[in-house]
Amino acid sequence: MNVALSKQRTLETTPPAALGFRMPAEFAPHDACWMLWPQRPDTWRFGAKPAQRAFVEVACAIAESETVFVGVNDDQFENARHQLPAHIRVVELSSNDAWMRDVGPTFVTHADGRLAMVDWDFNAWGGLDGGLYFPWDKDKRIRAKIAEMLGIPRFIAPVVLEGGALHVDGEGTLITTEECLLNPNRNPELTQQEMAQVLHDYLGVDKVIWLPRGCHRDETDGHVDNLCCFVAPGQVALSWCDDTRDPMHAICREALAVLEGTSDAKGRPLTVHKLPQPGPLRIAEDEASGLDHLDSSHPRRPGDRMAASYVNFYIANAAVVMPLLDPAHDEAAKAILQGRFPDKRVIGVPAREILLGGGNIHCITQQQPRP
Template identity: 30%
Template sequence: MHPKEDGFKFPAEWLQHKATWLSFPWNVETWEDRLPRIYPSYFKFIKEISEVEQVNINVGNSQVKTIIEKQLALRHMENDNILLHDFPTNDSWCRDHGPSFVVNSTTKEKRIVDWQYNAWGGKYPPYNHDNEIPTRVAEMLNLQTYKPGIIMEGGSIEVNGAGSLLTSKSCLLNKNRNPDLNQREIESFLMNYYGVEQILWIEDGIVGDDTDGHVDDTTRFVNENTVLTVMESNRHDDNYEILKRNFEQLKKMKLINGESLNIIELPMPDPVIDNELRLPASYANFYMCNGKVLVPTYNCKKDDLALGIIADCFPERKVVGIDSKEIIWGLGSLHCLSQQEPKV
């Protein structure tokens, strides 16, 4: 059996959460000397979430737990809403290795889909501890798990909560994930384990994205029929043609009800380059928690414009910008760092 047969589906991110799951950044191979420099923004992220819902943090190891406790005390953030869990991790990208919670709205049950994880096509071994996180969370919460047995990352998909799932060909059809599966077979897994009715495909992701094109850097559902999609205005930028092509594909899509997508354009920030490396900075990598939208900013003149566009999409939520110029060095941002646990 799979979730769809059992009446379960992956809920839209804007629905009510019980908690947010994080895996604390500690791996110096990812962050090099940046770790202390990301703390101000990372702990602001924790603080903003903890004000409205529980925050569960996979601490990595005992030394990391001590660091977290000291940082929380230093910032006067000791909080019953912030819980630390002694689950070993390899890295910090909980969107991709964390538990995918599915819910049955009739029975009010919650279960976990335990996808396999290989660090974006085996790019960053080891990843054994990260691959075990869904199992550990399920055991702690005493939740039943589904094990599809294929590679899947949370940042590679977007759902609208009404039967549609959006993803990118550059990622899910990449042979470094599931080389024995064709597009039709991957669509079958997506529909059965996320509990959706249709799969919508865009082409590619932004330059600098080492995930091979995760959709959470390009196009996000903000309600059942509306997407925010990033666009590059500079024709000479490497992202210009990529994002233009994605936009043209979005314009041709039809939802299950036969309606076209309502498409709202979101600017790309100015290129963020560090040590001659183009980093995957995008305003689309925002995170929706209870009553808030937490948006990565880049100390850029387009920050206010992007925050305003996102705020217009969420009139009932507080939109908070969080400086992510140091965080993006790890090649991900706020959405990549987090995974929601829905309330049932």
């Protein structure tokens, strides 16, 4: 048997943490960022043209300090190549939609300089029990294709999980929500302790902080990346609402109580930085009318509230790319983030078109860490 092939198979069947791999924090150095190109007409209005312009702005901001790969279906390759600058790499990578955070790999690194990935199972945020579209067959193949392109090992995890459901500090701590990871439409047979063990085995984390639930009306069943994230070891950003009439008022206070009542894997108390909640923001009549309406996809109706959050930003090598969503709060949120990342430039990108699709900047990006 070929020795290299034998080693590859061993890596793919042994949990990565047992081999010394772990998931770095997003604020650690990157080699690249991966994105996908929007085109799905029941997610993105007017043939996705407004969303494509927003994706181009996000890609350009990130590409100032790291390589950006944009995966594109064949029928959109020429259009994407025309819209994206030459230094952004456009590759044919078929998908059902454009949420790379959730359908792409979770990268892990080794102290000896190796890069690998975790391949979670994906069921479109709930499968036939509340999932957002059907089918999701192309999405399920993305991780295997990226592993082939990069020539790296792929650890196939035994659970349904999306990248937006977790954040790590790179020092042994992971933050997530019970609403998502313990949802019956993901892994109904697993207990909280069993799921924590999977996270330890595949990401190398020692402590899991469980927040009760994610943002109000979040289509992903409460992804943590829309509510709370690590900005440094021992420090988190949390979406915050002061309106007692708003359902987010109770949600963010539940999260704050957990965060202030625990410590990270190193025993440090957590410092919480509150980011004001934009809006509330709702889908306008003309925005809903530009969508195709299909029985197999999640409905988007006029007046529906969107799960808007400034926490849904991307930490690039030299920048923080944040969504601009509400003129009443954009500058305040930007100033808070600049204070947390004094060595990076905070770049605001108009992101309502991404929000209309059900997520935001963090949801459409996936960092490839520098080993």
